[in-house]
Amino acid sequence: MTSPDKNITPTAHSPSAFEDEAFDISNIDVAAVTDTAHLPQPTQQPLKQARYKAYATDFVVNELLPLDFTGEGEHLWLHIQKSGMNTAYLAKLLSEWAEIPLRDVGYSGLKDRHALTTQWFSLRIPKKQLPASEFAPLDVAEHESVTILAQQWHNKKLNRGTHKANEFVITLRNIQFASANEEHTGLSDKQSVEQHLKHIAKSGVPNYFGPQRFGRNGNNIREALALFARPLPDSRPQPKKSKRKRAPREQNTMELSAARSLIFNQILAARVRDDSWNEGLTGEVFNLDGSGSIFTSEDVDATLRARLASGDIHPTGVLWGVGNDKVSGTAAAIENDTVQNSPLLTQLATGLEKRDIKAQRRPLRLPVAAMSWEWSDEQTLVLSFTLTTGSFATSVLASFVQQLTS
Incomplete structure (x- = not known):
């Protein structure tokens, strides 16, 4: 286990000392680094x-979204079972069928294309004027299927992240x-x-990001490196009376998420290796189970150890970005050392910081x-x-x- 260093102070820009160094990452096997099968596990797999x-049908995903529908309003909620088709494409088909803008189709999360999945969609239907024909898309391939299981009227749109x-x-x-x-x-x-x-x-399992986050052979990480190699958009001061235009929130989401996920996985791997992934370290940031709430603790006392053992709280790791100032002590040392000892992670972390991505915390343990x-x-x-x-x-x-x- 990494030993505490009382002189370590958490910083949002810990890799910045390396910004001027020309790291050669051309010899790094990105496919191997992003292969989640190589990540350590707490115990030998049986x-x-x-x-x-x-x-x-071997991979079934059912969205759990308990709701009390109002039975009124202009949003038609459809409970749909699908396979061979991704969520975004189905949303497009629904918008075309209902003859409404795509922005008026809501869903909570993306579901795997190569699986049998059920999830809710909402369609804003002005004046409840339903299409003349039943939903039966013409361009569904032989390996694709869509079935409407139930429908309800509701007074609200289904927003992203609603289901838990x-x-x-x-x-x-x-x-x-x-x-x-x-x-x-x-x-x-x-x-x-x-x-x-x-x-x-x-006891749960290490909360690693899965292989789909990194793309085939780690291509999403390659895209992130290419993104970070490009000059930043013009950041010259703007006139006081004009507001600086921001890039759309979704821009480069895939690349940024992949970069943060790889850093997180490597930090978690370090915690699995020293057997601290499900225990608290000095300076730890804890997550309250089932919520986004976090709190810090310089020391881990008997009360915190009991809460950890019961699954009430979990240690966290950083989703890299600026403002990573809550973690300290041994927990911070592991995070900083993991990044600073890897040229690839250092380059990704620096790229995230330069784009002013805000640091967040993610539980290390998955119940x-x-x-x-x-x-x-x-x-x-x-x-x-x-x-x-x-x-x-x-x-x-x-x-x-x-x-x-x-």
Whole structure:
């Protein structure tokens, strides 16, 4: 574990000392660095290999969005099951069917294209004038499907981030057990897997960002590096009476998110290696479970340790940016050292700071709720669990499968 340094002071610009140095990152294997299968896990995974997403029905995602509908208003809410189609494209089809602007179609979150998913959409229908025909898009391919399960009238649009959790039902096929299971635990292969799943249900897993955040072979990180290599937009002082135009909020979102996610994953990996990912360090910033609330603590006393053990609070890591001034002590040292000891992370962190991206905190630990499982046969396991939004089911799978294939 990194030892405390009383002289460390948290700073929002810790990598800035490296800005003038010409780091050569041409030899860095971005695909390997972003391969989440290489990230460390707290315990040895009991499954050597498994296949997921062999069929769309092997990866089911149900949006959990409990609501009391008013039964009135001009927003038609549709509960839709889809497969083979991404959320944004379906929103476009719905806007064309209802003959309304795309901005009047609302949804809470993006759902995987290569899965069977259910989620809500809202359509603002002025005067409740529904289209003459039922929703039946003409350009749906053979592998795509869309089914309306229910509809409700409501007085509000569905906004992004409204739902707080997703239910997953995942089928793992062609399972190969780790050869050392029985030798190390004295349990049968199945018993070893089930014991591991019980541990996950109780203690959670490292809250890594999943591989989809980085794109194929880490291409999103390459795009981020290309973005940071370009000159910043003109930042000359503007006349007092004119407001400086800001770039659209969504601009370069993918690249910026990928950069922050890679830094976070490497910080979390350092905490997993020193076994502090689910414990508090001096200067830690804690997250209150199930909320966006955070608080700091210089020392971890018995009360905080009990809250950590119960899952009431979680340690956090930084989503890099300016203003990372809440963390201190040992926790800050790990974050700063992780970035400063990596030319790639330093370049990404500096690029984020130059664009004035504000630092945020993310829990290091991901609770796994409502965990259950069933063996369909000797090599097929069906898992069911619930995760908060913004987390990745692949991170749960990676915690007990050494090599996932799809």
